[in-house]
Amino acid sequence: MAEKHDILILPNQGDSSIVLLETHSIIAARGRKDAASLMVRKLALTSPESVTALADHGDADEQFSLGKKYYSGEGVPQDDAQAALWFRKAAELGHADAQYFLGLLYDKGEGVPQDYAEAAVWHRKAAEQGHVHSQANLAYQYYFGQGVEQDYSEAFLFCRRAAEQGLMWAQRVLGVMYEDGEGVPQDHAQAAVWYREAAHQGSAEAEENLAVLFQKLCNAAERGDANAQWSLGELYSKGDGTPKDSAQAAAWYRKAADQGNAEGQLRLGLLYGRGQGVPQNYAQAEIWFRKAAEQGNARAEFNLGMLYYNGQGVPQDDTQAEMWFRKAAEQGYENAKSKLRVLEEPVIRWAVCVKNLETGKMVLITPDMTVDTDDPRFGDEVHIVPVVKDQKDPDWLSFGVHDFVRDCACHPKIEPRARGRTIISHRAAVN
Amino acid sequence: MSGEIVRKLTPEEEELLRKREELAGVRGALAERELELADLRAQLKSFEGRYLRQVGILYAELDDWEAKIAGIEASLKPSATASQRAQETRKQAEETHEAAHGEASKARDFQPSADLKSLFREAAKRVHPDFAKDEADRQLRTRLMAQANVAYSQGNAEVLQRILDEFGNLPESVQGEGVGAELVRIIRQIHQARKNIAAIEIELSSLRASEIAQLKQDAEAAQQEGRDLLAELAADVRKRIVDAKKKHETLAVELKKHGRET
Numbered sequence: 001m002a003e004k005h006d007i008l009i010l011p012n013q014g015d016s017s018i019v020l021l022e023t024h025s026i027i028a029a030r031g032r033k034d035a036a037s038l039m040v041r042k043l044a045l046t047s048p049e050s051v052t053a054l055a056d057h058g059d060a061d062e063q064f065s066l067g068k069k070y071y072s073g074e075g076v077p078q079d080d081a082q083a084a085l086w087f088r089k090a091a092e093l094g095h096a097d098a099q100y101f102l103g104l105l106y107d108k109g110e111g112v113p114q115d116y117a118e119a120a121v122w123h124r125k126a127a128e129q130g131h132v133h134s135q136a137n138l139a140y141q142y143y144f145g146q147g148v149e150q151d152y153s154e155a156f157l158f159c160r161r162a163a164e165q166g167l168m169w170a171q172r173v174l175g176v177m178y179e180d181g182e183g184v185p186q187d188h189a190q191a192a193v194w195y196r197e198a199a200h201q202g203s204a205e206a207e208e209n210l211a212v213l214f215q216k217l218c219n220a221a222e223r224g225d226a227n228a229q230w231s232l233g234e235l236y237s238k239g240d241g242t243p244k245d246s247a248q249a250a251a252w253y254r255k256a257a258d259q260g261n262a263e264g265q266l267r268l269g270l271l272y273g274r275g276q277g278v279p280q281n282y283a284q285a286e287i288w289f290r291k292a293a294e295q296g297n298a299r300a301e302f303n304l305g306m307l308y309y310n311g312q313g314v315p316q317d318d319t320q321a322e323m324w325f326r327k328a329a330e331q332g333y334e335n336a337k338s339k340l341r342v343l344e345e346p347v348i349r350w351a352v353c354v355k356n357l358e359t360g361k362m363v364l365i366t367p368d369m370t371v372d373t374d375d376p377r378f379g380d381e382v383h384i385v386p387v388v389k390d391q392k393d394p395d396w397l398s399f400g401v402h403d404f405v406r407d408c409a410c411h412p413k414i415e416p417r418a419r420g421r422t423i424i425s426h427r428a429a430v431n
Numbered sequence: 432m433s434g435e436i437v438r439k440l441t442p443e444e445e446e447l448l449r450k451r452e453e454l455a456g457v458r459g460a461l462a463e464r465e466l467e468l469a470d471l472r473a474q475l476k477s478f479e480g481r482y483l484r485q486v487g488i489l490y491a492e493l494d495d496w497e498a499k500i501a502g503i504e505a506s507l508k509p510s511a512t513a514s515q516r517a518q519e520t521r522k523q524a525e526e527t528h529e530a531a532h533g534e535a536s537k538a539r540d541f542q543p544s545a546d547l548k549s550l551f552r553e554a555a556k557r558v559h560p561d562f563a564k565d566e567a568d569r570q571l572r573t574r575l576m577a578q579a580n581v582a583y584s585q586g587n588a589e590v591l592q593r594i595l596d597e598f599g600n601l602p603e604s605v606q607g608e609g610v611g612a613e614l615v616r617i618i619r620q621i622h623q624a625r626k627n628i629a630a631i632e633i634e635l636s637s638l639r640a641s642e643i644a645q646l647k648q649d650a651e652a653a654q655q656e657g658r659d660l661l662a663e664l665a666a667d668v669r670k671r672i673v674d675a676k677k678k679h680e681t682l683a684v685e686l687k688k689h690g691r692e693t
Binding site: 034 | 660
């Protein structure tokens with residue numbers, strides 16, 4: 001038997017040979033796919049007819065790359081007509097790059113009869129799929145009415161989409177459209193923003209446009225044009241075309257605001273709120289927000305609401321806050337809508353509770369709670385606790401601390417969410 | 432009258448004879464299927480090894496360059512999508528590397544001789560666990576069958592021969608079993624073997640549907656036309672590697688200009 005047992009002691013690595021090969025199916029599948037597209041390309045060299053049948057069943061990617069090869073003459077004899085044929089096949093299947101290339105061929109009349117209208121058709125298809133160069137080309141065609149009816153609004157729309165995707169050309173042109181009020185209400189501040197974006201990418205023309213715009217605004221502002229004063233404030237506040245300078249910004253905003261310019265009033269209020277270029281002062285912020293809000297400026301309405309909501313510069317007043325949020329929300333101001341939702345919810349707010357080491361009692365820090373964790377009076381024990389607030393009862397903070405803690409402990413939903421030294425604003429937590 | 436005295440078989444004995452014949456036929460069929468399965472596995476494994484060595488490692492290299500490119504792009508133009516892309520391409524590169532350089536890539540070429548095939552067929556017929564007389568016997572046979580499979584995939588005729596020499600006559604009937612008991616045992620064995628044949632059929636067809644089997648088929652079809660599919664694939668991937676290297680170089684120069692680190 002000993003001999004018989006020998007035979008059973010074979011090298012064991014063989015066992016792995018019985019394990020199946022499925023684990024490698026990804027790399028094998030890749031080989032198959034590449035081999036298939038290789039075959040299509042090969043066939044294309046020898047007989048374009050036979051490949052038609054194959055690629056007709058193939059995917060748009062394959063057709064597109066075949067088109068590109070014909071277009072550039074890479075590996076095949078350069079042939080614009082063949083390129084157009086393959087681009088069209090892929091384009092009809094919705095391939096964005098192919099649509100763009102087909103648009104280009106029509107634009108230049110390569111491989112197809114020159115036709116701006118057809119170019120616009122294909123560029124639009126690609127543009128709507130987010131193809132940035134097609135967006136730019138389409139914007140150009142609308143701007144000059146090339147193959148389409150001249151239409152600044154359409155040009156602006158597509159130009160903005162391309163600009164937002166970071167295309168330098170589109171950013172500069174968008175600046176021009178804002179500056180000249182083409183397809184969009186004139187807005188020098190926005191013009192400056194987009195000139196700066198393009199200039200950052202190295203557009204010398206945008207740089208020059210920005211400098212000219214800045215000079216133009218300076219002149220107009222000096223002459224007392226409120227709009228120009230506000231725009232100049234914007235340029236100073238963001239550092240567009242001039243070094244950033246909050247004090248200068250505040251000065252120009254004030255000139256515009258004094259003339260009753262709502263945007264200027266809003267911006268001045270914001271600077272007061274943040275203490276930028278002027279000493280921080282909520283009372284001043286409130287004055288300017290109110291002036292702008294009374295002119296129906298949505299953002300000012302919202303910010304006035306925030307002052308009431310936080311009790312900054314005015315006594316805390318959720319009713320007032322709600323009123324102003326509602327006004328802003330009615331104008332479609334998103335932040336105001338979400339604040340309204342917060343106000344309307346049966347409120348669970350988050351509060352920070354710390355132990356005062358001197359008295360040994362838990363202290364509720366609220367409403368604008370930031371805990372100075374280095375305050376030696378407080379120990380390590382910091383709780384963040386939800387406080388159920390009855391909206392009808394604005395005195396929710398007048399609970400005795402012990403009542404509060406007891407109430408929290410009784411509430412079924414309540415458990416301390418976090419422990420340890422934490423700085424938190426309950427408002428931030430609510431949002 | 433021949434004067435010969437013939438014992439008349441009882442109906443059970445007649446049935447037993449028939450079943451013995453049937454069993455012999457099923458054994459042959461099962462052995463044939465086992466051979467087919469062992470052969471397909473070995474063929475695929477060896478093809479896979481060749482594919483990984485010839486093409487897989489190039490994919491690994493290509494993916495590595497792509498990952499490097501995505502890494503540089505992410506630091507040239509940092510964004511959430513760019514860094515996610517860099518991570519994903521790096522992960523893919525690692526997976527490809529693992530697949531291309533793993534154990535499977537070491538599989539040797541496999542060309543079984545007619546001799547090896549018939550040795551395996553015979554061994555499968557003799558030692559298959561479906562024909563064990565009891566549990567201990569079944570365990571021994573299971574091990575032997577596994578050995579035979581390994582030996583086949585390694586082209587090791589010697590081991591198959593030894594299995595046959597030493598275990599070729601494993602007793603199957605139990606001493607003093609009696610006609611009735613033997614009949615029951617054989618019927619069970621036939622049933623078991625048929626079930627096994629069906630299971631092997633399923634495994635065969637799922638193996639044939641696997642990506643590697645399909646690729647092998649493509650390669651064989653190409654060979655019919657005088658083409659070498661794996662060589663073509665390899666050449667194509669090599670070209671793409673050259674392109675990727677160029678792109679990497681350009682990006683690396685750009686990165687240097689911007690003074691950022693990879």
